Amino acid sequence: MNNYTVNTRDVRNRLREVLDSVYLQDKDVVIERNGKAIAAIIPVEDYLALQEELEDLRAGRVADLAYTSWKNQPQNAVTLQDFEASLKRDE
Numbered sequence: 001m002n003n004y005t006v007n008t009r010d011v012r013n014r015l016r017e018v019l020d021s022v023y024l025q026d027k028d029v030v031i032e033r034n035g036k037a038i039a040a041i042i043p044v045e046d047y048l049a050l051q052e053e054l055e056d057l058r059a060g061r062v063a064d065l066a067y068t069s070w071k072n073q074p075q076n077a078v079t080l081q082d083f084e085a086s087l088k089r090d091e
Helices: 008-013 015-025 044-072 080-090
Strands: 003-007 028-033 036-041
Touching (some): 003 008, 015 036
């Protein structure tokens, strides 16, 4: 894979260079804050091709959080009927 890692300070100071490497050299850039990867810059063509998969990944992450919350506090669960009723009230 053709990528490199840069910290947030370098991104601020060298944004044009970072964007040029993504656009002109087809490189992916991973941005780190305090040594932890927090974001990535990829060519827009790749992003557009991956949008549906990204939506699925993000929905899965939300579902995992909801499941973990339910496992930790099952007494806070609501029935499907109650949930649907609350959605109708919010319309």
